[in-house]
Every structure is written in C-alpha cells, then in structure tokens.
Amino acid sequence: MAEEQGHRTILEVAADFASQRLDEFVAENLDISRSQAQKLIKTGRILIEGQPSRPKDTVKEGQEIWLYSDALPSGPTFRPAPLDLSIVYEDEDLMVLNKAAGVVVHPGAGTGDQTTLIEGIVHYLNLGQKGAVTLPGESLRPGIVHRLDKDTSGVMVVAKNSTALASLASQFKEKTNLREYVALVDGFMTEEAIEVQSYLYRDPRHRTRYKSLAVEDYKALDEENRQGYKYAKSNFFRRRSYGRRFSLVQVRLDTGRTHQIRVHSKLLRMPILGDDTYGQKLQFPPDFPGVAKKAIAGIKRQMLHAKKLGFTHPRTGKKLGFEVPLPEDFKQVVAELESIMR
Secondary structure (H helix, E strand, O other): OEEEEOOEEEEEOOHHHOOOEHHHHHHHHHOOOHHHHHHHHHOOOEEEOOEOOOOOOEOOOOOEEEEEHHHOOOOOOOOOOOOOOOEEEEOOOEEEEEEOOOOOOOOOOOOOOOOOHHHHHHHHHHOOOOOOOOOOOOOOOOOEOOOOOOOOEEEEEEEOOHHHHHHHHHHHHHOOOEEEEEEEEOOOOOOOEEEEEEEEEEOOOOOOOEEEEEHHHHHOOOHHHOOOOEEEEEEEEEEEEEOOOEEEEEEEEOOOOOOHHHHHHHHOOOOEOOOOOOOOOOOOOOOOOHHHHHHHHOOOOOOEEEEEEEEEOOOOOOEEEEEOOOOHHHHHHHHHHHHHHO
C-alpha cells in the first residue's frame, strides 16, 4: 500500500513480496527495469525504512520502502470513466464481476488511455453519490484483491472497504478460497489429472514473462539465492480432448501467482491456445477437420476463463460461490471442436 508523506512516498511490503530482493521489489512495483531500480537504490533515492540499502537486500512483510519524489516515474494516473460492467453480485462490502477479455484490471505501464476495470467500477460507484467514492488499498489498485490478465475473462471480486479487503486478501493468501478456470490448450492431456508444483520467477531477459524452476532445483539453491522465487501449485483436470491434439481442461489453483496457469501449461507442453507469450506455433494433424482448424487459427486471445470463485463473506461469514459462463468467442471455438467428437 502506497502512502504519500511530504516529499516522499512510502510503499509497504505486502506478504506476496516478502523475501524478494529490493531491486526486484522496486522494479515490479514501479514498472521500471531492474537496472533502473538498482541505480535509484545506489544513489539513495530509495531506502528501507529510512536507511541506505543495497539492491540485493531482501524486503520483509510490513517494512516501509521510502521512495523520494524524484525517484518516482511519471507513471499512469487514475481516471474514473464509464465502462460496460457485468456485475454478478454486489452488496455494501464487495462486488463480484464477470471481466471481459481485453479489459485491463488497473492502471499500469502501457495502459495508455484505455479505461481499466477498476476505473470503470469507481465511476459506477460514484453515480448517484454526493461525494467521491474512496475504495481501500493502493491509489492505482483500490479495492483489488486479485487480478486477471488483460486477455483472461471471468469472475473477480473487488472490496469496497478496508475490512472486506483485509478479509478477502487473507483468504487468498491462506488458500481458503476457491479459484477454478477453464482453458483450451494446445496439446493432448494424456492423464485425467495432473498436479503441477514449481517455483515461478521473473524472466531476467523479458520482464513481462515468468519462468518455472522445479521444486528439487529450488531446494538445491543456497538460501541467499532463493530470493525472487514464488511457490506455485496448479491442478489440471482433462474434460475433453479433440483429435488427440487439443484439450479442454479445468484448472484449480492452490496459489495465485502472476501467469501461473499460463506458465504451468507451457511446462506441461500444452500451452494455452492464443497465448502469444507462452504459446507455440500451431501444427495440425493431416486429417484434422478444416472447420475446426479455421476456428483455432482464428483465435485472437488466450483461451483462459476464470469460471468459478468461492470465498467467505467478510461480514456475514457465509460461504459464497459464483460461476460465470464461457464468453461467446470461447464458446464458438469449443462448439467447432465438439463437432469432431460426433
């Protein structure tokens, strides 16, 4: 959570960033390169709780990272604006929405003038209000409990107050909630169920990508070399297979790391169809039906959909569960593939 104090901004280290190197933490939170972060740290523009630090120093949960004003990039701004929202549920504490593919969740590097989901939500909440609505959390990510990638569709929850935000964030951290996805993958899943465990880390050559390290390889690392790795666990279940070439899978998350399903799908050698970052060149069997081939070749975004979300209501303690249908573009591709099964 960021807080402005005079000529500096204080950024509090959340649990997900604990044990990360300072330069990695700064790069990820300011959307700058790691070398830029190292330069700012070395010149004293970024401190850990007011003390000079080194890029390799690790941050701890709850620590305050001081960012002096001239260290902050002239980054994105928060501008509430109208957006077509698909609201599944709403009360005084939270909102559950069905996010469309192509919509970015919150402002960040590269967002440009596109209205993000949270900007649309704040605009919606401000309608009919005498004063501006203030959601809890960081200035560019108010109310955000979890995120979906821009081209991932599906169900999300947003907190309206600090109590709800703390409760929901704790459930995501403690893995007491339910997150279930549907994905169309480029590969034949030979087993009915596969559990994937690994440690994810940012690709040093491509900051927007993540890579996977096997659990045994992570354990072999010295303690001082384990910074920046995050444990991730996904459970894949085969639901349909098409021509022993493509598969419709259900994925249940035990953790919720950035790009987790996309990286784990690639690790299983069945990347998500339409994923330009982790995908592979399409190759069809000689006898693959032309109609289905055309449908797959025409995919414009990654075929990943957050179908189910379950959690305990922060105020009532009631167990809530939500399920949203596949969007039309996803359904059309599946329908063409289903024709192969007849």
